[in-house]
Amino acid sequence: MSNLDGREEGQATAESLVLKRFREQFRQALLEVKVWRNETTVLLAPQDLTRACRFLRDDPDLVFDFLTDVTGVDRLGLPESTPRFEVVYHLYSLQHRRRVRLKVRVNEGEAVPTVTGVWPTANWHEREVFDLFGVPFEGHPDLRRILMPDDWEGHPLRKDYPVEASPKWWEEEPA
Amino acid sequence: MSPIRTMTLNMGPQHPSTHGVLRLVLELDGEVVVKCIPHIGYLHTGIEKGLEGKRFQQGIPLTDRMDYLAPLSNNLALVLAVEKALGITVPERGQTIRVMLAELTRIKSHLVWLGTHALDIGAMTVFLYCFREREQILDLYEAASGQRMMSSYFRVGGLAADLPPGFEDGVHAFLETFPDRQAEYEALLTKNPLWLQRTVGIGTISRDDAIAFGLSGPALRACGVSYDVRKAHPYSGYERYQFDIPLGKNGDVYDRYMVRMAEMRQSWRIASQALQRLQPGPINVTDPKLVPPPKQLIKRSMEALIHHFKLYSEGFHVPPGEVYQPIEAPKGELGVYLVTDGGNKPYRVHFRAPSFVNLQALPKMVEGRLVADVVAVIGSLDIVLGEIDR
Numbered sequence: 001m002s003n004l005d006g007r008e009e010g011q012a013t014a015e016s017l018v019l020k021r022f023r024e025q026f027r028q029a030l031l032e033v034k035v036w037r038n039e040t041t042v043l044l045a046p047q048d049l050t051r052a053c054r055f056l057r058d059d060p061d062l063v064f065d066f067l068t069d070v071t072g073v074d075r076l077g078l079p080e081s082t083p084r085f086e087v088v089y090h091l092y093s094l095q096h097r098r099r100v101r102l103k104v105r106v107n108e109g110e111a112v113p114t115v116t117g118v119w120p121t122a123n124w125h126e127r128e129v130f131d132l133f134g135v136p137f138e139g140h141p142d143l144r145r146i147l148m149p150d151d152w153e154g155h156p157l158r159k160d161y162p163v164e165a166s167p168k169w170w171e172e173e174p175a
Numbered sequence: 176m177s178p179i180r181t182m183t184l185n186m187g188p189q190h191p192s193t194h195g196v197l198r199l200v201l202e203l204d205g206e207v208v209v210k211c212i213p214h215i216g217y218l219h220t221g222i223e224k225g226l227e228g229k230r231f232q233q234g235i236p237l238t239d240r241m242d243y244l245a246p247l248s249n250n251l252a253l254v255l256a257v258e259k260a261l262g263i264t265v266p267e268r269g270q271t272i273r274v275m276l277a278e279l280t281r282i283k284s285h286l287v288w289l290g291t292h293a294l295d296i297g298a299m300t301v302f303l304y305c306f307r308e309r310e311q312i313l314d315l316y317e318a319a320s321g322q323r324m325m326s327s328y329f330r331v332g333g334l335a336a337d338l339p340p341g342f343e344d345g346v347h348a349f350l351e352t353f354p355d356r357q358a359e360y361e362a363l364l365t366k367n368p369l370w371l372q373r374t375v376g377i378g379t380i381s382r383d384d385a386i387a388f389g390l391s392g393p394a395l396r397a398c399g400v401s402y403d404v405r406k407a408h409p410y411s412g413y414e415r416y417q418f419d420i421p422l423g424k425n426g427d428v429y430d431r432y433m434v435r436m437a438e439m440r441q442s443w444r445i446a447s448q449a450l451q452r453l454q455p456g457p458i459n460v461t462d463p464k465l466v467p468p469p470k471q472l473i474k475r476s477m478e479a480l481i482h483h484f485k486l487y488s489e490g491f492h493v494p495p496g497e498v499y500q501p502i503e504a505p506k507g508e509l510g511v512y513l514v515t516d517g518g519n520k521p522y523r524v525h526f527r528a529p530s531f532v533n534l535q536a537l538p539k540m541v542e543g544r545l546v547a548d549v550v551a552v553i554g555s556l557d558i559v560l561g562e563i564d565r
Contacts, residue, residue: 036496036497037259037260037262039497039498041497067389068389068499068508068527069499069510069527073514073522073523077516078522088512090510090512094386094400094402097408099499119389121387121388121389123535124531124532132223145216147215147219147564148216148219149216156221156224157223157224157523161224163224163225163228
């Protein structure tokens with residue numbers, strides 16, 4: 001499979017401007033930097049997240065003003081699975097046409113600081129991650145389930161959640 | 176004297192003008208909306224969970240069910256993400272067919288938007304006109320894929336099959352008549368005083384708010400922000416086509432209407448160019464581990480038989496990693512975040528659904544306005560609940 005071999009994995013050799021500026025400000029906070037398929041991923045510690053997001057949004061050279069997406073990953077099935085949950089942020093700069101992916105990792109029950117104060121659009125995204133993965137967001141103004149019913153038990157996108165699960169009331173209903 | 180009390184009104188989930196099963200809890204002071212709380216999830220079908228249990232090619236039909244008005248755009252986002260993770264590019268003809276169909280899909284989606292949006296506001300005729308033209312596109316869908324709506328025509332590595340004979344004539348016939356048809360809709364609406372009264376200055380959102388709320392697609396461009404994934408980060412060869420990005424200025428319902436109308440003309444331009452570019456050639460990549468061998472070859476070649484068997488029993492493996500692939504879907508930026516672990520199924524797929532993000536800005540647009548405007552604003556956002564709830 002020749003066309004699978006051209007992948008460029010591991011550390012970024014030619015550091016982009018984003019990483020350079022980012023490194024200057026957050027020397028300690030950058031836990032891991034990866035570039036794959038021309039996409040940059042930066043792993044941060046949860047306590048640095050809000051500060052980093054504000055910096056990325058407000059820095060005049062970067063201007064990541066557009067939060068495209070927030071989602072979660074349950075790493076239970078991956079070779080290295082602690083901390084278990086990963087919250088992934090896709091940032092975009094409308095001005096510079098650049099994208100960067102931020103990640104934080106937390107264990108079961110640990111909270112991630114909310115970025116709703118930086119980008120209001122994070123509100124529903126974070127509710128979705130809370131609903132489907134059970135990751136709480138600290139400081140979120142309205143942390144409720146969004147897709148599943150309010151009285152639902154469990155978090156469907158966790159890897160240990162069965163694909164065919166029915167709620168209790170469904171099974172208990174008399175025939 | 177009793178104190179002034181507000182009334183709480185439940186709009187939906189079974190309300191014709193919420194475009195599906197959207198429920199809005201409206202707090203009204205007379206006819207003015209004080210507070211609007213959207214409730215979603217009534218159509219949650221676990222598509223992201225479902226994809227984790229399916230091989231890469233098997234997952235494509237599930238994506239049709241998200242934005243069911245533009246199934247091929249969803250297909251395209253998923254297959255492009257898998258192709259990005261694999262590091263492959265589809266041959267020229269495959270790409271051209273994809274672009275042509277994606278633009279026809281955009282016209283098709285915008286036609287449903289226009290018809291239902293006008294219907295919500297009270298203009299019945301446009302609906303009938305729009306569905307007449309949509310039917311032509313559905314016929315083309317059927318000719319190419321065998322299905323009118325849930326077409327699943329794109330595959331990782333190319334297409335399900337080449338276009339049938341006579342397909343180009345069908346596209347040509349549609350493109351030839353469409354500009355006149357669009358002029359008919361515009362004659363009914365664009366300068367109609369009733370239409371202007373219901374749309375101009377309604378549901379306004381500022382440029383900064385639109386960015387902060389993550390709006391994308393026509394809703395963002397109506398505020399004057401020139402962001403279109405096809406131009407900013409071209410995929411499938413969009414950089415080879417000539418087209419403009421229509422922009423609005425005021426970010427109200429009328430500007431969103433004007434932007435989408437202009438977009439249909441641009442889609443017409445792109446589809447016409449794609450039709451001209453269409454040359455005979457391969458539609459799929461040549462890697463036999465990704466694309467099944469031709470049926471004739473299976474009868475003669477042992478190797479082809481093995482490839483065929485492996486492909487349908489095991490599928491193909493994607494190297495471990497993660498990619499984000501955005502496309503410009505009719506509703507806005509549709510992004511696929513794909514995490515792979517080296518297996519033959521995706522480890523995690525997430526869809527950044529444009530309708531989900533755009534709907535979040537609805538309270539911002541309707542609070543403080545009349546309840547009748549809520550209907551106009553929902554229509555102008557062009558939401559599809561299948562995509563919001565996934």
